[in-house]
Amino acid sequence: MSQPSPESDLDSPSIRLQDHFASLTDPRRRKVTYPLANIVTIAVCAVICGADDFVAIATWGRLKRDWLATILDLSAGIPSHDRFNAIFQVLDPGAFEKCLLSWISELHEATAGQVVAIDGKTLRGSFDRASGKSAIHMVSAWATANRLSLGQVVVEEKSNEIPAIPALLKLLELKGCLVTIDAMGCQTAIAEAVLAREADYVLAVKDNQPTLRRAIEDFFTSQMEDDFAKVEVGRFETRETAHGRVEHRAYYICDAPADLADRERWKGLAAIGVAINISTRDGRSSDAVRYYILSRRPDARAFADAVRGHWTIENSLHWQLDVTFGEDACRVRTGLADANLSVVRRAALGLLKNEKSEKIGVKNKRLAAACNTRYMEKVLAGS
Numbered sequence: 067m068s069q070p071s072p073e074s075d076l077d078s079p080s081i082r083l084q085d086h087f088a089s090l091t092d093p094r095r096r097k098v099t100y101p102l103a104n105i106v107t108i109a110v111c112a113v114i115c116g117a118d119d120f121v122a123i124a125t126w127g128r129l130k131r132d133w134l135a136t137i138l139d140l141s142a143g144i145p146s147h148d149r150f151n152a153i154f155q156v157l158d159p160g161a162f163e164k165c166l167l168s169w170i171s172e173l174h175e176a177t178a179g180q181v182v183a184i185d186g187k188t189l190r191g192s193f194d195r196a197s198g199k200s201a202i203h204m205v206s207a208w209a210t211a212n213r214l215s216l217g218q219v220v221v222e223e224k225s226n227e228i229p230a231i232p233a234l235l236k237l238l239e240l241k242g243c244l245v246t247i248d249a250m251g252c253q254t255a256i257a258e259a260v261l262a263r264e265a266d267y268v269l270a271v272k273d274n275q276p277t278l279r280r281a282i283e284d285f286f287t288s289q290m291e292d293d294f295a296k297v298e299v300g301r302f303e304t305r306e307t308a309h310g311r312v313e314h315r316a317y318y319i320c321d322a323p324a325d326l327a328d329r330e331r332w333k334g335l336a337a338i339g340v341a342i343n344i345s346t347r348d349g350r351s352s353d354a355v356r357y358y359i360l361s362r363r364p365d366a367r368a369f370a371d372a373v374r375g376h377w378t379i380e381n382s383l384h385w386q387l388d389v390t391f392g393e394d395a396c397r398v399r400t401g402l403a404d405a406n407l408s409v410v411r412r413a414a415l416g417l418l419k420n421e422k423s424e425k426i427g428v429k430n431k432r433l434a435a436a437c438n439t440r441y442m443e444k445v446l447a448g449s
Contacts, residue, residue, distance in 0.1 A: 120154070205221060285323060338360070339358040
């Protein structure tokens, strides 16, 4: 096997992708022609460079064979798109995810105490009417400070996100983090699962927890009447103007009252909060009020950052996957291939977002990586 150039960022053993895939179980039972490490390494590199399906992955591999030969043993050549498809159909997504997480964690250490947002997304293109296969739904964890996908799990068919979230939490290193989850995840078992990972929760409370929601709403309504004269409150406000719209956001956080209805059900409950958003455009105003429970009480600014940071999973992860990577349009849907390709996309997105030398968007970073192998190596090395 030829060696990387002296300038290459890939000559560090800890950075080489294939080293992190060494423990990945090969699902093939017959004689293996193409090493599994080659399959997954080529796929990750190709997706970074713009490939969105297995035909594109195989095509990119053939075109970049000379460069790939500097980091892989290509004596067996480049697999066909059918071979990529067949292997990704049977590869264990959970084990594959762990290997990618091992690699990405080495490149980008998680920030202690950061906000980790958890939310779900449906891969619409994975629906197959002919076979009766439903579109798969995946729950992802997103580090809002590092802008990295920390992990994901597939929601079982005919189920929902509630049992999937604890399974995802078990995959993650969350000590000291603040985990934000929308109202679907406002469940006592999920709150306990977050605490079990030595993290703290910020859970949105809506009508799926009617007693708790009503109690928090009554508390803040009562306290606002005299401007929180009877209780200690943390408050933080922002006012922003953009696109002809004025957004006024106010955040209030208080210790959870000892007599708060339903409190005894929520392990570790320490604080309650409210976020009020008043939007004004063309003289017309609308408002949105959201309530939260927390297992520790941060200051109001940190509470506001956690609440707003949660939605970066929609803008920085889900939107990018659909618009830049064409995830919803992808028709890969046989076996486990759709879930595994989704794992690759999330890893590629995180690596591209964390490459800072080029001040361009993710779409153009993919183009730059495809055109310039030196830049590609910088993306892979996290430098």
